[in-house]
Each structure stands twice: as structure tokens, then as C-alpha cells.
Amino acid sequence: MINDKDSQKIVDYIQNFSRKHSLFVMAYGTGCGAIEIPATMTSRYDAERFGIRGAATPRQADVLLITGYLATKTLKRVIRVYEQMQEPKYVIGFGSCTINGGMYYDSYNTINALEQYIPVDVYINGCMPRPESVISGFIKLQELIQQGKADNGKRYRENLEWYRANQKKIIKNWKMPDYNW
């Protein structure tokens, strides 16, 4: 008879394995990076072989893919989508813009660092990152998941106040429902 801890370990392993191999992507095509997604998904690069497939609604999605620069106007929607996703959930920042604003670093209406507003698991560098790097980013995420290090939702919950404060700096007319899921 295996003890609880061991069985928990096995369960965790199975769960993580299946999570890793079944990534439903909510591709939030905010910027120009969205153009790379079809290429990634279709015949040539075929992300589905890793279990990556698109999800139509945040309810079903595991991964939020922010493809490129994020306008301040869009941030509200992204936050909303992110909050509606169900844990465990992961965020991939796609392209330089999500890291430091990229070529929009001094734009008045573009946020620079995505991480200030929602926790990010994996960044994919490049402007644009090619499908290969996108897939390598996903594989990195899979590794994190397998190791149990991808705790995006937990981080957000625990540091909610900080994130909220940052978000509210950008979003002036805050009329969002409270984070309760």
C-alpha cells in the first residue's frame, strides 16, 4: 500500500503530465504577433502534436497567449479574460513588446511590461518570434508545468493587491468586477 504522499505524487505526476500535453490556448491577438499563430497551428509547424490547440473561450483555456504589444485600452479586456480563466492557468508573453514595450517602449498608450499587470510564466523573445521559437516557448512552459513550477494563478491571487494597484494606474475608469474566481 502506497502512502498518501506517494499516491499524491503519482496523481500529481499524472495531472501535470496531462496538463503539459493538453494546452488549450486562448490566443489573445492583441498585436501584430497574431499573424504567427496560424503558422504555428497549421501544417508546417503543427503545434497540435504537442497537444496545443486553440480554445474559443477563457473558460476552457489553459494558456493565455498575449501576442505582442498591449494597448492600455486592451489591458482591461486582457485582465478580464485572464481572470475568467480557470486554474491552473498559464500566461505566455509573446514578442518583445510584452517584455519591455519593444518598439513601443515610449508610446503613450502602450504598456511596457506585461508582468506588472498579470503574472507571466514564459516570455518568447523576438520581434516577431518565428513559429519555431513559439513552439520552443511552449515546450519551456511544458517543462515548467511538469516540474510543477507554473503557478501563475497562485501568484496572481497572492499578489492581487499589487497587481490591482498597477492595473488601476493604467485603467482610469475602473469598473471591473472583483476577482472572485
Next chain:
Amino acid sequence: MEDLGLKIFGAILTTIMAFAVGMTYGGIVRKLTARVQNRFGPPFYQNFLDLVKLQSKKTNVAHGFMGHTAPVWIMVASITVLMFIPILNGNLWFPNLSFHGDLIFILYMMVFGSLGMALGAGQTGNPNSAIGVTRGLSMMVGFEIPFVLALVALMVQYHTTSIQDLMQIQHESGTWLIFSNPFAFLAALFASLGMFRYSPFDIVGAPAELASGPMSEFGGKYLGTMMSGGSIFAFIKLTLYVDLFLGGAGNPDHTGIWATLAGIGVLLIKTFTLYMVPVFYGWVSPRYRTEQAIRYFWGWPTALGIIGLIWAVY
């Protein structure tokens, strides 16, 4: 009471088998689709992985009682129908309750799940869900017509409304009903296109347009349970078609363990072959709008069904 225990065991076994086969078929279809699209595709067990992942979601969102029970209705419908469909002809292991319900009952029970899910989807309050539901229900009115025509043709031709009897007749006569009434089969086959909701009849959940339609508010365990129910349901539909038209599987004269396994093998082959029809059709078809889909079903399939019925009567 030993008998009862055996029956319960058989029932659970049937369910598990239906689930497994349904899920695997789904995976295989995904794989095949990928191959057809010149992709590598996910592994055939991908659906299981998805399911485990969905069930292992830590948080879930429920929209009230009907939303909460929506997957339950699907499971109820699937398992109930499954129990009333003879898996193997005359086999001791899988008789389930097939003597206690007939085709009419199954016809009605098959919509039970859809309605339940529609109610659940309705309660979520997502307009996409409602739109998807109306499309789905409207389309159901479309494909039920040729389907029922085909079934009535069978019932009339063989003077029975029991699936078991139909299988027995095919077994005894040695001819499959597909040959004795090809029109009815064709009508039913066309109807099956709509039932499986592959392209071109996938407007119900059109992902890009409706955000997966009725399911758009369901995630996690709800979606997972729905998926399992749906998989069982796919198996049910296939088995029903095989039982009705393709002679069924299994041999009532040999019910040993090997014969049973052989029967299951035959069943798998037949169902898989049948399954490929809507899948193939889907690969080469774009999407119909709802009214086009309905008109499609009310066109040739219905005509074929009527011919089949006339064929059966005279």
C-alpha cells in the same frame, strides 16, 4: 441476485468500453485529420489527456443549478441509451436492458442529453450559448426527419421495433439490412452527418463565431464530463447504426470469452468504418449555415427516406 451482480458488472463494463472506444475514436480522428492536412497530429490518446487535464482543473465556475447539471444530463442520456442498446447480439455479457426499451424510446432518449445541455447552456446567460443551442436544435429538426424515416422503414419492413430483433433477423437471414433496404440506410447515413456535427454541420459550436456555442461557459470538470458523455454518445450512435444496418456484431450461438472478444473486434471494425463516413465528408466540406443545413436534410436525405419507407411498405 448473482445475476444482478453480473448485470451491473456488465453494465459498468459496457460503459467503460463505450467511453474508451469513443475517446479513442475521437483521438484517432484528430490524428487522421492532421494526417490529411499534412500534419503530424496529436497522439491517439490525446483526448484522454485533455480529459484528465480538464478534470484536474483546480477552479471551476458554475452558473446555477441547470448549468451545474448540464453535463449530468448528457451523461444520463448517454449511459441510459447505452444501456438500452444491445452491444453484441445475444451476448450474455452485454445484454443490459435492451429488452426493456425499443427504438422509439431510444429515439426520444437520444435528445434528452441535448435538451439538458441546452438548458444548462441557457442558464449561463451567455448569448453565444443560446445562439448555439437554437442552431443545434433547429438542425436537429432537420436531420431527425430522414433518420426517423429510415427507422420507421426498418420497423415496418421487419415488423419489430426492437433493436435486438432487428439484429437477430439480420443474423438469421444472413443479409444486412443495408442491402435489403439501401435507401433507408442512405437516409440514416445522411442523418448521421448531422448527428456527429462534423463539418459541414458544425455551425452549432462554430469556434470562431460563437466561441464554441453552447459550451462557451463550461470549463474544467463540466467540460470534461461533457466530453466523456459525448464520447459515449458517439459510440452509441455508431453501435446503433451497426446494429440496425450492418448486421450488428457477435453471434448469439457462441457466447464464450473468445467469441465475445471477436464480436467486439467486429463491432470495432464496423463502427470505425462507419465513423469514417461523416469524418471524410467533413474533411472535404466547408460549413453550412443553419438553414442550409436544414434544407440539406429536408432534401435528398428525406427523399431517400421516403423511398426507403415506400420500399419497406411494398
Next chain:
Amino acid sequence: MQQEFHEIFVKYHEIITLGVYGTAIGLMLIGLYAVLMKKNLVKIVIGLSIMDAGLHLLFIGIGYVQGGTAPIFSPGYEDAGDRMVDPVPQALVLTAIVIGFAVTAVALSLIIRLYKHHHTAKIDQIKSLKW
């Protein structure tokens, strides 16, 4: 004098009878014409009266017996039972005349009333009650 008349009557009995009947029917037709064709209310009423008069004449004519006497048993006429003119039509005509008079009176009063309200006596212009 009376005898002469009597003889003339006897002699031309059929002609006279025919004349009486003809006159009566003619009067009635004239009256009818007036009632149906004349637009003036007064003329219509006159037509009615003429029609009545014709009818009365017809009555009297029918009651007449050739060489008849008054239908009274008086001295000198004890045997007159066969020759008496029929008294009933005469009685009837008397009544009918009275009735006709009453009708005419009412009609005329109505015409006055109508004329007051409509300022016309044309029957085809008095059609406020219809359909």
C-alpha cells in the same frame, strides 16, 4: 225620370258594369303610378287616396245587382229581397273611406313635419334612414 235611368241601366248594363270596373281599375293604376313614380310627397298621398277611391268604386260595383234597390225592407218593396243590392260592400266601403281619411290625415301631418325638417317634399331626398 227614375224609370228612364232604370231602363238605360238595363239596356246598357254590361257596358256600364265594364265602365265601372274599368274606371275603378284605372283609378287604382293611376294611384299606383302616382305612388311609385311621383317624387312629391303630397302627390304620393294623393295617389294613395286615388288608389283607395278606385278600390271603393270596385267594391260598390261588385255589390251592384241588376235593377237593384236599396237594401232596406220598406213598404212597397216587400219582395225586394232578390233585387236588393248587397249591403255588405257598401258598409265596408263606408268603413274603408273613414279609414282612408284617417290615413290621409296622418300622412298630411307627417308631410308637414317632413317639410319642416327637410325643407323639401321630394321623397328621394328624404333618406336619412337607410341601410
Next chain:
Amino acid sequence: MVITPIHYIVVPLLAAFAIPLLVKIHKELPRIIPGLVMFYNIIISIVLMQQVNEFGYVSEVIAGWKAPWGINLIITPFSGFLVSLISFMGFVIWLYQYRFKKVIDVGELKSYGILQMMMITGAIGIIITGDIFNMFVFLEIVAITAISLTSFYRHRDGAEAGFKYLLIGGFSSTLILLAILLLYTQVGTLNMAEISERMHLVPQGMKATILVLFIIGFGIEAEMFPLNGWAPDAYSQAPGPTSAAFAGIVVKAGVYGLIRIIFTLFDIEGAFDFLIIAGLVTMIIAEFSALKQTNLKRMLAYSSIGQMGLVMIAFGIGTKAAVFAALFLMFNHAVIKSLLFMSGSILMYNSKDKTISTLSGMGKKLPFISLLFSLGAFAIVGLPPFSGFWSKLYVLTAAANQEMILLIGAILAVSIVEIVYYFRVVSKMYFAEETEHIAIFKPSINAKIAMGILGAIILIIGLYPDLITGYLHNAADMILDKASYIDFVLNSNAPVQ
């Protein structure tokens, strides 16, 4: 004092002519005297009906000349029934009109009383006389008084209606007189029993001609199509009580004449078929015309014509059951249509322009009147459990016994039309939003009592028709039993008073 049939005629006539004198004594007397007279009429009816029940017939010979030489008054179960009905309706109508208008000029009141009593007398006279010329005279009395009453309100339309009535009525009198003349030349008598006895002597062509003249003459009074052009106008323009009296009294007398002629005087089978056809056409045209009326009273008038058509049909069927049904219909028509006219006039009085569309909200303003009107509407279209249902049922049953399915169909199809226009009024009264706010003229208590009596009769007869069916059966027997009528009148083997 022994009550004899002559009282029917003498008392009201005396009272009528006494009114101008009595006015000098007290102003209220012209109001009251008609009531007393009508009440006396009811007493006469009760007494005489008892005698009729006992002996079968009551007869009175005027001035000692026995029939066929003299004029005799005769009350059979049939005429007794009608006379009682008329007496009763007369009384109810008086009750209704008593203090109908509080302020009324004495001259008007006087003449109204006189005319009304004469009209009722005339109607009764038509029914009880045994002499055909006497009948003509009474008919003329009725006609002239009715014309005068029609144009009693001295407004424009009243005079017009009166004149039309007069014009057509003039034809009626002329034709009847002509018919009597021709009949007299053929049979040489005016006594109806004797005429009937000698009728077989008349050549066929002549007989038919006389019958045609009679039918047209009485058909005008009985509102047969196309002789009924006067009727809608007269009904709608007459004062309310008079309209009720038309429906309850005058028309009854006209139909009586028609029936007496066809059933007793003549022995022509074809006349029955003719009655059916004429009745049917009358009914259809009238009910169709009623549907689109805007004036309530005019609508009621057309409805009344339609009902008379139905009565004619019922008589035309000619079997005992049918005649019984026809009598029941006449009774119902008298009661119900009077009720409708009474309540309808009050409703009209309160509406702005006398149209149906201004009736909205009456259900609240005049609840009792509206209720009675609805009751009447329900009864006249023949909905159970009101009295109208039974008469319609009996008519249909009688028709069915003769297998006249198409006739039944036609009657019922027309009934649907009837339902439509009556129910339209009812729903308008109760359910339309009140559009016009005008001062309400509340009917006096006695009017309410009068209408209440009629309503109660409708309900009671509807729930328990056996109360009246016995009399009607007797009456129906009598109508069909021509021989005993002749026998009775000419041989007088029943008590003569």
C-alpha cells in the same frame, strides 16, 4: 260583472277616449289610466284563459247576431294565448314607460296614452275577432296608431319613418281590402269560419290570387321580406316603449293575421312552402343587414325582422311540433325583444349619438340595464339555459322531423351572425374603455321592475320550460284543428256568453 271578450275592446277604447277628459281632473291620470287598463286586460286574460281551459273556446256574439251574420269575438287557446301575451306585454310596457321621462308635456302624454291603448286594442281585436273585415279594421287601427307613435317624437327621422310606414301600410290596407273584396265575391261571407267552410268552392286561380293579396297585405305587417322596408326605420325611430310594443304586440298581430289566413281560411299546401322560403329569405337578409348596423335600435329592429322570419319558417313547416315551436318563438320574441328594446333605449338614451360605438363603459354606469341587455342578447341568440334556446331547439327538432337539414343549417348559420352582432354590443358595453363622459339618465325604479320581470321570465322559462309548454301545445293543436274551429263558430256548441 261578467268578464267577456268584448271587455278587451271596449274598456281600453273607452279609457282612451276618456283620457282627454280626465286630464282636466288630474295631471297624472294619463299616466296611470293606461296602467289600470292594461292590468284589467291581464285580469280578463286570466279569467278567459281559465274558461278556455275548461271549455275549449270562449266566444261572444256582438249585438245578438249569431255567426255568420254578426261579428263574433272568439277566444281559442291560440288566440287566448296571444291575447294574454299582448295584455301582459302591454302591462309591462306601461310599467316601463310610467315615469319614463319625468318632465313631459301633458298634451304629449295624453296623446301617447290614447295611441298606445288604441294600438293594443287594435292588436287584440285582430286576434279575437272572427270576422275578416273586422280584422281589417283593427289592423288599420293598429297601423294608424303605430304610425303616429313612430313619429311621436317630433324630430326629423321620426316623421320620415312614419311616412315610410304609412306608405307601405297604405299598400297593406289596399291589398287586404282588395283581397277581402275578392273573397267576398267568391264566398259571399265575411265570417272566417264560414269562409273556410266554403273555400273549396272557390276556383283555384282565384284562390291563389286572393291568397297572394292576403299574404302581401299581412306580410307587410309581419315584416316579410321584401315588404319590410318600413320596419327598421319605424323600430329605430319610435320611442323606446313603442319599439318594445312593436316587437311584442304589433308584429304578433300581423303574424296572427298571416297564420289565420293560411291555416284556417285557405287549404293550400303550397303556402306552407312559400312561408318557409319567405321566412328564410327574410331571416337571412335581415340578420345579414343587422351585422353592420351602427345604431343599436336599428340593429335590434333587423334582428326582430330576422326573428319573425324564423317564426314564419316554423309555421311554414306546418307540423304540430313546428307550430308549437313557432308559438314558443313568438312568446320568446315578445318577451326578449321587448326587454332588449327597453334596455336598449335606455342605453341609447345615455349614449352620445345613439351608435353602438358610444356604448362603451355602460356596464359600469348602468350595471343593471347592461346586465339585462346582455341577458336578452344571450337569450335571443338561443344560448342555453335561457328561454330562447328552447324555442330554437323546438324549431330545429320540428325541422329535423321533416328532414330539412339544409333549413336547419341555414337557421343555425344565421344564428352565428346573430351571435356576432349581439356579442359585439355586449363586449363593447362591458369591456370597452369609457370614451364619452356624459350625464347619466338613470331609469326609474318601475322601469327596472318591468325589465326585471321580463328578465326573470327569460331565466325561469329557460330553466323550466314546462311552465308554458302546456298552453302552447293546446294552442298549436287548435291552429291545426280547422274543423273544430269552424264547427264551433258556426254551430256554437260551446258556451256562449
Next chain:
Amino acid sequence: MNLFFIILLILFSSAILAFISNRIVRGSSGIIAFIGITAASILFFTRLSIGNTYSFTLGGIQMQFGLNSFTYLFAIIVLGLGVLASLYSIQYMKGKERLGYFYFNFVLTILGMVGIIFSQDFITFFIFWEIMTWSSYLIVIYNGYSSSKVGIKYMIFSALGAYAMLTAIVSIKGIYGTFMIKDAIAAGAFNFTDHFYIPILLLIGFAVKAALMPLHVWAPKSYSMSPMSFTAIFSGAMSKMGILGMGLVLTSIYSHASPEVSVYSLILKQVLGWLGGITAVMATIYALIQTDAKKLLAYSSIAQLGYIVVGLSTGTKLGVMAALFLAVVHAIFKGTLFMVAGAVERQAGTTDMTKVSGLIRKMPYTFFAALLSIIALAGVPPLGGFVGKWMLYESLITESNNYFLVIVVFFSSTAAFLYSYRFLFGLFLGQEEKETEHVKEAPLTMVIPMLILALLLIVTGLYPGILFEPIAHGMEYLGYSHVNWDMSVLTNIWGEQTNMSYIFSLIGIVFVVVFIFITLKGYKGTRNVGTKEISTSGEIPLEHENLTYQMDFFKPFERAAAPLYKRSMNKIWNDIGNALEAVFNFTRKIYTGNGQTYALFVIIFLVILLIFKDSLFAN
């Protein structure tokens, strides 16, 4: 005094009392009506037994009251539904105007129906039929003048039917000399040999109340316009009076038709069956484009009655049984549904589905009742509705071999899912609107009748035998012998069975297991949220934005089935009506108003008569 009269008298006096009492104590008439109907029901079910008769004479016509096992079935519907609806009505009608008027007619309608059930002869039948008709007409127009046009339509069609019936009745009297129903049947009044019009006319009369196809146009609006507490009776019980009559006539046609004329009865079978089928299809199709829940239900009623007529028209054992079973079940679920609509109307102010939605959390019990009834209505297993549908299809397939009719009926039944869903979604599911925030659950006395009826549906689903017993007795009265039935096993003549208890237990077990699984799994992580918390592509809908999808709900279906919507019976009848009005308008032009014309008429008539006198007045 006879018990029949006592029951009728109780009802009558409570009607009168209800009328009067409202003037004394406002709102008391509802209670009086309830007490009266309940008392009558108690008396009926405890003291009256099948086979009692009482003869009397009224108006020279022999009449008879009695109770037989066939009408007893309908008595269950009428009185059962009557008691519940009157209980429901107390709160529903509270505070409305003219309560005395309403309850007077309400009780009178029930009196009429009870009288119909009692009557053993055509005259009492007709009298009570008419009482029922006009009292219900008065309720139809209760809601004001806007409904009076509807009321007139109802009355016209009712009168059409009633008079067709009356024609037949008096013809029976004329030909067979009897008014007794039994004697007439025994004399062969319905055997189609000669006088074939008699049963046809009777059927037309009943078809009006049963809202059969060409004669149904009164129904949708009349049902939806009258107060819902009455519509429960109107649609649930009163339409069944048409079914009662049809059952009586049809079964005697089928059982008495002599062999040489049986072809007529075959034709009749087909015609009626197809009429029923087409009724079902057309009504269903119109039901699913309605936006008013009440109208939707009204059309659905017509469709359901179409099924019942189809069942009756087969004349086979299973078919008639199905029809009668459906009749009872329809009374139950349609009664409930109209009550639900009434509850929604009372609580939310309207039943317009474009205005009301998301009431499920506010009116959970009402929703529960609605859910069960809708399941039964759609014919989805395992509730009572399915049992009836099953028998109907089986009878059509196995017994009467009317295969294409099966398809038609099935089509209607499938399309019925659409409006079933529409009803539930429209009122209870979907977004919770701001306008309906204040809505609360209906009062207890309204919820209880609904729940009782809804639970009855479960019972009839699990043990349909409870209903089969009276139905079988009734059918034996109609002349069917050896009516087999079982407590919960349905069997067709080919021997196939459907076992309701197995189905029920299986569904129950699976439901419980899966429900427990899905509830307990990740219980902590599961959050129940409101309908505003939906994924809307990240957008947060503004307050005034409406996320409910209610307009043109089944537009795709409408487009696909466009040819079916082209011709509406309503339009045809309207055209007929307009043509008739034109005729009427023409006839009244005869009265020109010119006195001289009238005089001319007289003379012309005189001349015509004189010309034709010899042929007209020949001896």
C-alpha cells in the same frame, strides 16, 4: 334530491355566491369558488359511482344524467384541474377587477363541463356545452376590449361547432327519434350507412373545441388572452371535452361501421389523422416563432391536441389508449405550464419573453414545475408525456400502418423541442435582467398546485398504470374488449416493451451518481456565479447592454421552413370573414331608405307572386 343535481347545484350556487360576495367582501369570491368546486369534487369522487343514472323530463324531452367509466376519466381531469386551478386562482386574481364576474363564469364553466360529463343524452349535453362555451367566452373577454375581438372569434367558431353539433343532434332526433346517446349509437346513428353527415357534423362540433386544424384559429389568442388561472382549465380541461365527444363518436363509427361502408370510415380515419397531424405540425411551427410565452403555450396546446386527435383517429386499442392518456397528461402539464405563465405574469408583470428572462433563481419552484412539464410536453422520457407519445407512435406503426403520418407527427414532436426550450429559456434562463430584479417567488397557494401537478407527471411517468386503469375501463365502455395494461410496462402488439420503471431507475441512478461526482469533485474550487459573469470576449457589458438572446430566436429554422409559414389558416379565415362582411354590407343596401323603393318592392313582389301563383300555391 338527486346527487347529480346536488353537485350541479353546489356549483351553481357557488357561482352565484361568488358573484354576489365580491360586492360584500372584496376578494372573497375566489375562496368561495374554490370551496364550491372542492365540495363538488369531494361529493363527486366519494358518493357518485360509475353506473348511476337519473332520468327526468324537461320541456317535454326525456333527459338523463349518469356517469359511465368513459366520462369518469374526463371528470378526473375537469374536477382535479378545477380544484387546483381555483386554488391557484385565489392569489393570481388577487386585486384584480370584476372578481365576481370572473369567478361566476369560472365556476359556471366547470359546471358546464361537469354537466357534459353527466349528460347521457344529447340535449343536456348540448345545454351544458353551450353554458361552458358562453361562460368561457365571457372570461376570454375579461381582459378588456382588446380581447373582445378575440372573444368574438372564439364565439363564432364555438357557435359554428355547436350549431353543427345541434344540427346533427336534431337530425338524430328526426331520424332515429331519440336524444339518448346510447340509444342513438345503438340505433346506428353513427354507422355511415345513410345520413353520413350526422357523425361528420358532430365531429366538426367537437373539432372546434379540440382546436383541430381548419377550425383552430380561435385558440391561440383566446388561450393567451384569458387569465392564466382560467386558461389552465380552458386548455387543460375544456379542450378535452372536444376529445370526449370525438372519442365517443369515432369509436362508435369504427365499431359500428358495417363492412360495405367501412371504406368511408377508412377515409374518415385518414382525413382525421392527417388533419390532426397537420394541426400538430402547423401549430408547432407557429409556436416556435412566438415571443409571448402565453401564445407559445397556446399554439403548443393546439399541437398537442393534434396528437390526441391522431391517436383517436386510429381507432385501435393502443391508439385510443394513447390519445386518452395524452389527454390526461396534457391536461396536467398544460395546466401547469399555463399556471407557470400566470405566475410569471403576476410576479414579473409580463410573459413577453423578450422582456423577461433569468427568473430561475428568483422563482425556483415555479421553474421546477415548468421544467417537469416541459419535459413531459416534449415527450422526453421518463415522464408521462413520453408514455403517451410512445403509445401513439407504436399504435401508428404497428396497428394502423399509417407510416407517413408517423413522420409528420414525429416532425412536429421534434420541432416541439424547439419551443419547449424557447419557453424555458425565455422565461427562466438567460441573463437576469435589471427589470426583473424585484421579482419574487409566487405565493404558496400558487406554487402548491403547480408542484402537485408537476409531481403527478413523475407519477404518471413511473406508474402510467395508474391512469391506464380508468382509461381501460373507459375504453371497455366504448366497446373495446380486453384492454391490456400494466403498471409500468408499455407493450405494443408486436410484443416489444418499454419498461418505465427500469428507465426511471436507471435515469435516477445515473443522475444521482454523476451529480454527486460532479458536485463533490473539486467542490472547494467550484464557485457559483451570476449570469453577468460570462465570457464576453473580455468586454465588460455596460449596465444597459442586453446580453439576452431573445429576438428572432429560431430565425434559422424560420428561414429554412419559410414555405410552411407562407399560408396561414388565420389569413384564409380572415378573407372568408371579409368576403362575408362584404356580402352583409351589400344586403343591407337593399334598404335604400327611399320609401318609394320599398313601395316598388311591394308591387314587384305582388306581381311576381301573381305571375307564379299557380305554381306556388297549387293545392
